[in-house]
Amino acid sequence: MATIAKSSITLVSISDAYSVSLQPSNITINADPYGNNPKLENAFTIISLYCGDIQVPISSASIVGSSLWEEGSNIHKQDYSLEIVGNSVKLSITSIGNQLSGWREIEVITNAGQKLTARFSYTVVRETTMLDWILEWDKNLTEISGDHVATPNAFIGNKDGDGKLTGVYIGGGENHPYLPGIYGFKGCTPEAFAQGNLGSTEIFHLNENGGMIGGWDISNTGLIKENSVGRLEILSEGTIRYVNLLDATNPFWELKSDGSGSFASGHITWDVGGNATFDGKLKAQSGEIGGWAIGSHSLYNTSILLDSANSFFGLRGPSGLMFINEPLSSSFYDSITRAGGIAIYYTDSTHYGLEGWLQGSPTTIDYNKGTQIFGLGSKNFIASWNIGVNALWRGDLVNTAGNFTGKSGDITIGSQGIRGYRWYIDADGEADFMQGRVHLGPSKCEIAGWTIQENRLCTSKAALVNDTNYAGLFLSTNVLGSSEGVALTDKIASSGGIYLITTSNHAELAAYSVGDILLFKLTSSGTNQIASWKFDHKRIYIGASDLIPGSKFTAFSNSLVLSDNGIHAPKWCLLADGSGKLAGGNISWDIDGNVTFANSVKLAWTQITGTDGVMTTATYIDANGIFTGKISANNITAGTISTASIKCEGKWELNADGSGMLASGNISWDKTGKANFTGKIIANSGSIGGFEIGDGHIGVTATASGESSSADWANLSIYKDFFKVGSSKGYVMFGDDVIPSSMGGAFTAVGRIVNNAPNTFGSYGFDQANYGIFIDVSGGTKNYGISSNAALKAPAFVNTEVKILTFTGNGYTIDFSQHNVFLLYYTSSQYSKVEVTLPSEASVASQFGVNTLPENFGTVLTFRVRTGSKNIVLKGIYNHNEDLVNYELASGDSIQVLVSKVDGFRYQILNHSA
16 A cells, blocks of 8 residues: 655744755555554655755755654664755655654754754554455344444434433435434434434534534535635635635635635735735734834844834844843944944934944953944034034034134035145135145135246246247246246346247247356257357357368368367368368378378477387487387387287287287187187176176176166176066066065065066957966976965965866766866766766875875865766765765756865865755
8 A cells, every 4th residue: 555645845944044845744654454564665755955945955964863762772773764866865764663653853954054953754554454254244234243243223322301312323325314424413303313304403424425513514625614604614625714605706814725825805915935915004012024023112133123112223233232122222222332333313303313333342241332433413423524504524613714724634624615734725716735835716826936827837036938929938047027928038138047938930948147148049940059159950169160162171260160070170170081180281191090291290209218228319200211219129029010910929819800819828709809718707897798797796786775766777687696687667586585675674585576567558359467477387297387385375366277077987087286176077878977986095195296195285176067967976075064975966066175184084075056
């Protein structure tokens, strides 16, 4: 025989929006007539966990109680079994002992660690199949035996003194005034009983058409009681209702089998989700509604009080002092001032408003009084700001034009303007800053002594002018007055000063000393002059710039010309091509260095002294030869001088092609300047390859105080314990300590990389990016960008790659050292799910390149099942209760696991999301 389950669902143990569902919550179990051999094939229930209306996975489930267990005894696990079915758990009864009813207590734990309990009940029904003696009875006669009585009709009762019958009649059938059934009656005459006319004496009856008991009609659908107004129905399918006889579709009240129902002829209704609708007025002075406690004149919970009697609304932090009963508004307000929150109240016309409070310092059981951060109402302020009719102020109120506040930190924003300590901006446009150093307004405009006029910014001796026809800067040694336009240049020329002007056709910079003495003038049109020097776009000259044709000498005496062709004077010139003339042309040379002396030229030395002390005089060279004293060869005895080379054979050479050698060839160079040094080079100054050689370093001098604003500060520096190279956009440092002393010595570092290159605009179609270090590693069995035995500190570590694992039944390969986020996939047509055993300790150690994992090893992994995948079971993971369980993940589920060796090698659940 099959197990009969009641058509009901029980939701129990509601905790923080979690609930447990048992489908069904109680059952009947069939057994033989003596209660033995129970049929347990369908003796089970399905346990599901819900968060609101959404089913969520069960972290773990266990049996914590059984009707078979004696108090204080060990748990008998053989009387039940638990099996994971999808996101639910199947509880099966495996033994009921000798009990005719019983139960099992289930404890369910959520992924958040919350514990909920529910009870699964059962009742044993014994077999009622006809016994043998029933089959043998002829059904017409009464049979009495030692263990039974069989009769077609039976009356059990009595007869009173009037002969009236009271009792129960069992019987009836064909050609009988009664249908087969049971009939109870009181005070019925024998004649009426024999005719089947019990009438008003009938108390109850049950027959094949239904029945009646205590005025209730019994039908195959339920119990029915009708009066002149309506009909009360208690139906077997679970509904109870009182039907309006005038409108059967709109019952006075109804409790449906699915949990929905109505009262007040449908003016109060609720659905299966508990959502209720009230068409009329709702009045209560106690109870709960929507998580709110109902008081005599308030609605409240731990954090909120709405008091209608005292015109008060309060919202406080949940950590405030707890209230056992309905709180007073005064007590709740006091708690707000301590735990922090908001209060809205109206006491009278002088005490009302909206207040905000910050939490005070904690005490043993509560908080000290906190700080009020704003108030609006009879007293107005926000943070430290007060609010009035015409002003918003902090400190003392000053709402008078032309005035500062009295002390630092005071600010007033009012109808007369904005003002603070040593500054104000009045509503009429007058503004003053730095206590008069800057004043702007209709009356005057001054900034640090500079007066702002129309087209002019000026002091007594300086003016910056911008007019329609010209603009200029004028700086004078005397008062400029109100002169304008070109008259200012005349004023500068007469009184001394500098001006820079620009007009529609030229620009000019000039300086004068007192008395119209021109010091210099630079102009875009006309003659330029610095002191006595004049210049134009081709030449700088004194006197005149004219040259004598063909001679390269100036045409006028006292003239000197510097041009792109060379330097020209009345009697000499040095030309740009390297040639030149001296002494009116008597001495000249060409671009190849060939010198020509006129016949009138003589070269003479007053004396030449040799190494032997011999002195000669009047040495000269003329067209006839060289005339001098004795030339001794003792000074040229170490080698050979020729037109090709100067050499000391094997020791040093200066060759005609520019090559040479020193130190017996240990230092040599070719004609291009390429040098070879066999020995040691020692240098404390100079340069090499364009890099400065300094005391103890090569390149730019580095300082311990930190970066310099100079653009070349980051250029190459090489010290014995420090290296730096870079530019204004970024640099790299390595050395003994690369943190500047300006950082205070709080920490040190041996490497430092800085990249502050401007890089915010480009046309590549994606965001520009700067990297401090760009690492590209490949070619190894394992490739790592960085290896460190210390923590890495950064605002964020961004993963840019996940590992996709597709299970095929042929094993799998996973490497925790290369990825920590894995997307799982399984679609085999042969199985509904796949079980996966995670790598052993030895395998994980091999992945990280060690023989044994260190004792403090740990890494966090994230697994997610991809869309379209079949279920994947990750085996051998410790849950939040330290039970070793298997986690079955459906498509879209994810799990976060800690792999560690601290408490022995294990996989520990951190988070599970379904």
